[in-house]
Amino acid sequence: MVIHSLNLVDFRNYKNIDVEFNSGINFIYGLNGQGKTNLIESLYLITHLKSFRTSKIGDLNSFSKKGSTVQTGLSKQNVRHDIRITLHENQKKVLHNRKIVNYSSEYIKNFLSLLFSPDQLVAFKEFPLERRNFIDRILFLTDEKYFQKIKEFNRIKKQKNVVLRGGHRKDLFVWNKLLAAIIPDIVKVREEIVEKINTLLPDIFTALTGRKDCLQFSYGNDLKNKTEPLPESILAFLLTKVDKEIGNGHCLFGPHKDNYWMTLDGRKDRQTFSQGEYRIAYLSLQLAMNKVVTTVLGFKPILLLDDIFSELDEKVSEKTVSHIVERENQVFVTSTGIPEKFLDVGTGICVSNGSLSIM
Ligand SMILES: Nc1ncnc2c1ncn2[C@@H]1O[C@H](COP(=O)(O)OP(=O)(O)OP(=O)(O)O)[C@@H](O)[C@H]1O
Ligand SMILES: [Mg+2]
Known part of the structure; x- marks a missing residue:
């Protein structure tokens, strides 16, 4: 382009x-x-x-x-x-x-366009929402089904939030069932793109720095340690959380709570990267995304x-x-x-x- x-x-x-x-x-x-x-x-x-x-x-x-x-x-x-x-x-x-x-x-x-900017970098470092949006922006482009799934997920979540705020316990089952059906597909696509990025990231980091430590991008699936990635298990889990969610008045579990972070030889970014290392890691991530998009969509x-x-x-x-x-x-x-x-x-x-x- x-x-x-x-x-x-x-x-x-x-x-x-x-x-x-x-x-x-x-x-x-x-x-x-x-x-x-x-x-x-x-x-x-x-x-x-x-x-x-x-x-x-x-x-x-x-x-x-x-x-x-x-x-x-x-x-x-x-x-x-x-x-x-x-x-x-x-x-x-x-x-x-x-x-x-x-x-x-x-x-x-x-x-x-892939952007590296000091403002964007701070937002990316501080806010999981920015990191999810960054990945989703690319996935919307490369995977039309995923775009539709996220649209659907957001629509169902909005409806469920209305029901939660109204405290209509009985009506929750149907919304939880719809969410549980869609969540495994969203998680799978996110896992796959992270895998693709990780095949490229270490070499790009080494090319930019000459260093051999291994830069990786990690995906923290919110439901990973809570339930199996199957609709029936997710539904069973969500049903155990009805009281908690009604108490809070909004959906507390699911892909909208997912997180991403980077590691260098296993050490986590926010806690241990120097400012320069974070910059290079973030730039490497953008350049890895560049390669993914070029391969999948055939344009740069x-x-x-x-x-x-x-x-x-x-x-x-x-x-x-x-x-x-x-x-x-x-x-x-x-x-x-x-x-x-x-x-x-x-x-x-x-x-x-x-x-x-x-x-
Ligand atoms: N809406 C606006 N209308 C007119 N001028 C604006 C507006 N918004 C910002 N500016 C001015 O534009 C100027 C240039 O801003 P910009 O952020 O592009 O600078 P820069 O060249 O990137 O500088 P730096 O090297 O410090 O990053 C600033 O002086 C700012 O006050
Ligand atoms: Mg500037």
């Missing part, structure tokens, strides 16, 4: 810019506060229809403006797509090849790498650059430093106070 051109009007600190991108490496550099992350955010918006920095879409409009537009021409597997996103206050309107997009969830199944996602080099030592930075270049994705990488390492292999784009110049 390649983003060829971008036009931003009144988007964050960009008044009106037009830019053509390199289909390989785009090295976006400039001093602090000039608009590097804003540019990455606009590219993320094109592929995810949301921001990674704010849940209020209106924050993307320039201060003092009520609206903004993001327009782009991109291609995926030799098919051209024209996208126009218009934001007005907190509303978003999306035109995909001049047709209105009614469902964001359908649109985002067409495209993918866009890599958005905001500020990856801070906290990485020189050796790791150099190895990271070589690895990224070899992957042949379209890449947008930002830094406050001059792109010496990249100048031979890509295009330098200098950002200064909301304007861009190609070097």
Whole structure:
């Protein structure tokens, strides 16, 4: 997948810019506060229809403006797509090849960018929901049945929560039965993607660091030590928890409580990784996902790498650059430093106070 051109009007600190991108490496550099992350955010918006920095879409409009537009021409597997996103206050309107997009969830199944950003990294480290969303975003793209199963699971869970809040004990059986029937399929798909990631992760970590310790991604299935992964066992387990769930007023057990984490030679990430190690591990995970998506879907996602080099030592930075270049994705990488390492292999784009110049 390649983003060829971008036009931003009144988007964050960009008044009106037009830019053509390199289909390989785009090295976006400039001093602090000039608009590097804003540019990455606009590219993320094109592929995810949301921001990674704010849940209020209106924050993307320039201060003092009520609206903004993001327009782009991109291609995926030799098919051209024209996208126009218009934001007005907190509303978003999306035109995909001049047709209105009614469902964001359908649109985002067409495209993918993988993001490394300091904000995203903190959220990923702190919140299991972010980790589940990261994995689910990829699974929605690669597995239509899984997407439907999660939609169904969320619908049933919502209904069960209503029943729990009403304390209607008798009505719970049917909702628990429906949940129990669907949970093993969700768990299986999650286990399988983690297995795939783990066939790739150690080599990527070694390529970025030169280190031999084994990076692994782990899946903590909430029901694992509570019941067998079979509908009847899950139902029996849920029935023993009716009082507890009614007391809490919402579903306490199931895939919405699953967790993921990383380990290095068995030691757990949050407790033992240094800041730099966490960064490299998280970047390795994104790059492993990149390979999974490329293999399964046959297109290369866009890599958005905001500020990856801070906290990485020189050796790791150099190895990271070589690895990224070899992957042949379209890449947008930002830094406050001059792109010496990249100048031979890509295009330098200098950002200064909301304007861009190609070097
Ligand atoms: N809605 C907005 N309208 C206008 N300007 C904005 C808006 N939101 C943020 N800005 C400004 O955009 C500027 C650039 O922000 P950005 O986060 O892109 O900087 P950066 O180049 O990534 O800097 P750093 O190297 O520190 O990460 C900031 O000065 C910020 O105040
Ligand atoms: Mg920034």
